[in-house]
Amino acid sequence: MSMDIFLQHLLNGISVGSLYALIAIGYTMVYGILLLINFAHGDIFMMASYFMIFAVVDFRMPIWLALPLIILLTIVLGMLLERSAYKPLRNAPRMSIMISAIGASYLFENLATYLFTGVPKGYPDIPWLTKVVNIGSISFQIVTVIAPVLVAAILIGLMALVNHTKTGMAMRAVSKDFETARLMGIKIDRVIAATFVIGSGLAAIGSVLWGAKYSSVYPLMGVMPGLKCFVAAVFGGIGNIPGAVLGGIVLGLGETLLVAFFPGLTGYRDAFAFVVLIVMLLVRPNGLLGEKTTDKV
Amino acid sequence: MKRKLLAVLLTAAMTAAMLAGCGSSAGGGSDDVIKIGVFEPLTGENGGGGSQEVDGIKYANEVYPEVLGKKVELVVVDNKSDKGEATTAATRLVEQEGVAAVIGSYGSGVSIAAGDIFKNAKVPAMGASCTNPMVTEGNEYYFRTCFLDPFQGTVMANYCAQQGYTKAAVVYQNGDDYSTGLANFFKASFEGAGGTIVSEGVIQTNDSDYNSILTNIKASDAEVIFAPSSITVAGAFIKQARALGIDGLICAGDTWENEAIIDVAGEAAEGIVLSTFYDENDANASEEAKKFVPGFKEYLGGDDPIIPAVSALGYDAYCVVLDAIERAGSTDGDAIRQALADTSDFVGVTGEITFDENGDAQKSVAIVKTVEGGEFKYLDTVTITN
Numbered sequence: 306m307s308m309d310i311f312l313q314h315l316l317n318g319i320s321v322g323s324l325y326a327l328i329a330i331g332y333t334m335v336y337g338i339l340l341l342i343n344f345a346h347g348d349i350f351m352m353a354s355y356f357m358i359f360a361v362v363d364f365r366m367p368i369w370l371a372l373p374l375i376i377l378l379t380i381v382l383g384m385l386l387e388r389s390a391y392k393p394l395r396n397a398p399r400m401s402i403m404i405s406a407i408g409a410s411y412l413f414e415n416l417a418t419y420l421f422t423g424v425p426k427g428y429p430d431i432p433w434l435t436k437v438v439n440i441g442s443i444s445f446q447i448v449t450v451i452a453p454v455l456v457a458a459i460l461i462g463l464m465a466l467v468n469h470t471k472t473g474m475a476m477r478a479v480s481k482d483f484e485t486a487r488l489m490g491i492k493i494d495r496v497i498a499a500t501f502v503i504g505s506g507l508a509a510i511g512s513v514l515w516g517a518k519y520s521s522v523y524p525l526m527g528v529m530p531g532l533k534c535f536v537a538a539v540f541g542g543i544g545n546i547p548g549a550v551l552g553g554i555v556l557g558l559g560e561t562l563l564v565a566f567f568p569g570l571t572g573y574r575d576a577f578a579f580v581v582l583i584v585m586l587l588v589r590p591n592g593l594l595g596e597k598t599t600d601k602v
Numbered sequence: 603m604k605r606k607l608l609a610v611l612l613t614a615a616m617t618a619a620m621l622a623g624c625g626s627s628a629g630g631g632s633d634d635v636i637k638i639g640v641f642e643p644l645t646g647e648n649g650g651g652g653s654q655e656v657d658g659i660k661y662a663n664e665v666y667p668e669v670l671g672k673k674v675e676l677v678v679v680d681n682k683s684d685k686g687e688a689t690t691a692a693t694r695l696v697e698q699e700g701v702a703a704v705i706g707s708y709g710s711g712v713s714i715a716a717g718d719i720f721k722n723a724k725v726p727a728m729g730a731s732c733t734n735p736m737v738t739e740g741n742e743y744y745f746r747t748c749f750l751d752p753f754q755g756t757v758m759a760n761y762c763a764q765q766g767y768t769k770a771a772v773v774y775q776n777g778d779d780y781s782t783g784l785a786n787f788f789k790a791s792f793e794g795a796g797g798t799i800v801s802e803g804v805i806q807t808n809d810s811d812y813n814s815i816l817t818n819i820k821a822s823d824a825e826v827i828f829a830p831s832s833i834t835v836a837g838a839f840i841k842q843a844r845a846l847g848i849d850g851l852i853c854a855g856d857t858w859e860n861e862a863i864i865d866v867a868g869e870a871a872e873g874i875v876l877s878t879f880y881d882e883n884d885a886n887a888s889e890e891a892k893k894f895v896p897g898f899k900e901y902l903g904g905d906d907p908i909i910p911a912v913s914a915l916g917y918d919a920y921c922v923v924l925d926a927i928e929r930a931g932s933t934d935g936d937a938i939r940q941a942l943a944d945t946s947d948f949v950g951v952t953g954e955i956t957f958d959e960n961g962d963a964q965k966s967v968a969i970v971k972t973v974e975g976g977e978f979k980y981l982d983t984v985t986i987t988n
Contacts, residue, residue, distance in 0.1 A: 310821040313846070317813040415645070423649020425834050427866040437845050444847035519810040521838035521866045525646070529808040564803075564814035571815055572776050572804035 306565065309442045314565040315558075316445055320518070322557020323452035327511035328534040329541070329549035330463070331504030337480040337544035338500045340399060344406040345386060347531020348413035349505055353379040353512035354428060354522040355421060361429035368431055376509040383505025384498055392494070410531075417524035425523040428516030435517050448517040453554075455514070459507065460550050467546065472499055480544065529575075536582045542595025551593060556581065635675045636933055638923060639695035641706035641716065641727070646683030647778075647807065647832050650862060651912055652708040655730055658916030659705055661901045666920070669927050681707055685715035692716035696723035702933035703728065703926075705919045708912060710734030710751075711779040717741045724935035726926075726942055730919040731856065731879070731912045734783045738961040743935075745942050745961035747918045747952065748879055749968060751780070754855050755787025757877045757968040757984045762826050763795035767851065771801035771824035773815060773839070775831050778807075784830035784855050792828075800824050805835055812839050816846050826851040833857060837866025844870040851875060859911050864976055871976075877968045879911040880952040881980050884969075890921075891951040908978060911952070918950035 328350060335343045356378045360371035390409045394402040434448040467473035475496045478486040487493050515530070516522065534549075537556045541548025556578055564571050585592060640659055643652035656678060663676050677699045681688040688707070695701050696719060704720055704727040707713045713732040720727040721743045729737055729746035733754060738744045762770060770792055774785035789799050801822035803815035812835075819827060827850060829839055836858050843852060844867075851873070858876040882895050894917060898909055925948060926941035927933065948955040955963045970982040 306821065310817060313817045313820070314814060317811075317817060321811050321813070418645045418649060422653060423643075423645055423834075424653070424860075424862045425650060425837055425866050426862070427837065427868060430868065435845075437847070439847060442847070444845065446845050515810075518842075519838045520841050520868075521810065521834065523650075523834050525808060525834075526810065529806075529810070560811075561814040564818065568801070568803075568818050571802075571818075572806070574809070574814075575806045 311565070313443050313445075314561055316443065316449055318558035318561030319554065320445075320449040320452050320557075321561065322554035323456040324511055324515055324518070324553075325530070325534050325537045325557050326456050326550040326553030327452075327459070327507050327514070328530055329537040329553045330459070330546055331508050332535055332538040333541070333543055333546060333549040334500050334504050336538070337546075338476060338497055339391070339402075341391065341402050341406060342535065342543075343504070344403075344531070344535075345390075345409040345413060346504065346508060347527030347529075347534070348410050348417075349379060349383055349386065349527075350508040350512050350515070350530065351417060351522075351524065351527035352382055352413060353505075353509040354516050354526065355417065355426075356509075357429060357513065357516060358426055358522060362426075368429070371429075372513065375513075376506055379509035379512075380502050380505045383501045383508070387497060387501045392497075414524050414528070421524065423524060425521045428520045428522050431513070431517050434514070435520075446518060448514055452514050452518075455510070456550060456553075459510075460547065463503070463546055466503075472496070476500065533578050536578050539582060540585050540592055542592025545592065545594045548592055548594035555593075635673045636669060636927065637675050637677050637699055637701040638920070639699060639701035639704040639706075639725075640676050640678040641681055641688075641692060641695060641704050641712075642678065642708055643683040643712065644678075644680040647834055648683040648709045650833050651731075651857060651860065651910075652683070654860075654910040655706070655708045655912040655916040657902065658730075658898070658910075658913030659920045661898050661913075662917040662920035662924075664901070665897065666924055669924050670931070670933075674924070677701055681712045681716070683709060683712065685711055688712035688715045689719060692719040696720065696725050701725060702935070703923050703938055705730060705916070705923060707732060709778075709780060710737055710783065711777075713737045713744070714779060717744055720744065724939070726923075726935060726939045728919045728923050728942070730915040732780070733856070734779045735960075736779070736783075742943075742961065743939055745922075745957055745963075747915050747922060747950065747955055747963050748856075749965040750962060751783045751855075752787045753965070753986060754877050754968060755784050755789075756791040756986055757970070758828060758853055758855065758875075759788050759791030759795060759797075760986070761875070761877075761970055761982070761984065762792060762828070762851070762853065763797055765826075765851070767825045768797045769800045769823060769825050770797055771803070771819040771822060771827045772799055773803040773805060773812075773819075773827060773829040773831070775805045775835065776807065778832070780855075780857070781830045781832070785828065788828050788830075805831065805839075809835075810838055812842050813846065816843050816848060819843075820846055820848050824850060826853065828853055830855045831857065833860045833862050836860075837863045837871070840867040840874060841870045856911055859971060859978060861908055861910075864973060864978075871973045873972060873974075875970060875972050875981065877970055877984070879965075879969070880914045881969045881971070882909045882914075883980060888949050888951070888953075890949055894951045914951045918952050918955065921950060922948055922955055 356375040360366045390405045537552035538549045541552030679691040681691040710732040733751045775781040801819045853875040856878045859878045864871045930937035930941040972981045
């Protein structure tokens with residue numbers, strides 16, 4: 306393999322990994338607070354893509370106006386989901402809320418198929434993201450390099466939020482012990498809402514980058530990213546934000562390099578992700594950066 | 603105690619409902635209507651193409667709503683592009699709905715999965731656009747109105763060879779009988795014509811990132827990429843290929859004749875080449891086709907829509923079935939099957955239809971199209987004699 310082909314693969318891997326990371330953060334945060342795997346997260350991401358199409362193609366909005374609007378709409382959708390599907394089950398067994406999440410996921414997928422049909426739609430062109438740059442024989446879209454930079458910035462911002470603000474402190478408290486935090490006067494519902502706001506917002510940002518890179522929008526587009534990012538979150542240590550980013554990037558790079566070095570194995574790309582998940586769960590169930598759970602007596 | 607009683611009552615009610623359901627279905631196909639099953643994917647991977655095929659069938663039903671003096675009722679079931687769901691949907695059609703015949707499906711995999719159910723129930727099935735040979739092979743109840751993958755693969759391989767290309771890359775979708783079948787036939791014909799396959803890639807279901815496969819292709823210096831795939835894959839695939847700086851020819855089979863691909867890929871779709879069943883601007887078209895084109899456009903509505911080839915095939919499939927029921931003079935499965943097998947030179951929108959001993963329409967002509975200025979343009983007509 307020549308050097309430039311290798312670099313091309315590396316670039317592909319890091320950029321797809323960054324996208325995984327953005328979505329994985331949403332999974333990991335919700336899990337950290339609620340101990341819930343939000344299976345509908347991938348579908349929130351899908352809906353965000355459709356919002357963009359409606360805003361730009363049907364309502365002819367300029368991109369600068371559409372961007373904040375769709376992030377806002379996605380956040381509202383995420384909060385609606387929490388209010389209607391998760392909040393009523395706050396005191397139910399954990400399995401019930403998990404099943405509710407799976408139900409919500411199917412609801413979104415089928416609603417989207419019914420409303421928008423299964424025919425894929427093109428994502429609006431955002432020139433400053435989709436422009437192709439050539440360096441030597443390496444070609445890439447600008448979004449390919451923007452994605453990792455953006456993820457790094459978001460990670461720094463989130464860590465600051467979690468470690469140095471009052472909301473962050475409340476989040477940490479809730480994730481340590483739900484009941485005690487409530488007894489200490491922390492408004493649990495508000496903390497959970499904040500978590501869904503951040504998670505859905507990041508899903509919306511992720512969908513813009515994804516749309517610019519892959520451009521195809523269809524009702525089941527959230528399924529695979531949803532599953533892979535869930536794997537990434539578990540891999541990095543579910544509940545741990547830097548872990549989710551690390552997991553996403555490792556998974557993206559791994560998948561890409563597998564195909565790069567073993568072209569005969571292209572059919573096993575997805576298998577790779579899930580083998581990684583199984584091995585991780587066997588060897589280190591808490592993930593790469595996950596904390597060891599200590600049972601309180 | 604009260605609760606237990608309620609539970610027992612509910613269970614009894616449900617069981618009764620189930621039995622009632624069976625009872626009414628046994629006599630399906632009542633005296634004044636003839637039911638025809640439409641077995642198509644409306645959701646899942648092939649939901650988009652499946653709905654377009656259904657459009658054609660529904661329009662045909664609007665144009666020809668009656669046979670044997672009875673009204674034809676379409677029973678549409680969704681096979682969800684899934685082989686497991688397909689058998690459930692097919693069973694529902696033959697057992698509960700009691701349909702006289704079945705049309706479909708878009709996607710060969712689901713048709714193959716459901717084939718035995720139609721065969722065992724002796725319900726003739728008419729595939730519209732399922733091109734894999736295994737759909738009709740060994741199944742005297744399955745027919746189809748389109749050409750087959752070996753033919754289609756040969757058409758594209760010959761076209762590529764004629765254009766002087768010698769190095770090709772082949773990409774196909776894992777577990778998709780249409781895609782893998784077409785890829786294999788292309789490989790065989792292209793190598794037979796003196797070319798070499800320099801790279802192969804496999805796409806996973808629901809995957810959106812093809813960059814690693816495409817980077818391998820770029821490194822292999824392939825002059826042409828043959829990538830038979832669903833419309834969900836196609837647009838994104840083409841766009842990513844061009845963004846990686848691959849400027850060779852990208853071609854595929856009939857699924858690619860779909861506006862959604864141009865919508866998704868935009869300018870990147872310019873110059874792609876595909877083989878298809880039918881050209882709406884064909885000057886030598888039959889009277890039926892000349893009637894169909896404006897009528898169906900009006901049915902679709904909108905601003906001068908392009909007619910997907912699968913809609914035209916769906917229309918033909920319905921008309922052929924109706925013609926067979928008419929000639930059979932009854933809704934008996936075997937009588938319709940025999941009438942279908944005897945069909946000779948039936949004039950449809952996509953050409954004349956005569957079935958061979960496998961139940962495949964004998965078609966020797968394929969249309970090659972390209973994309974130019976954001977529209978599908980006629981490029982060539984390829985005739986291959988077997």
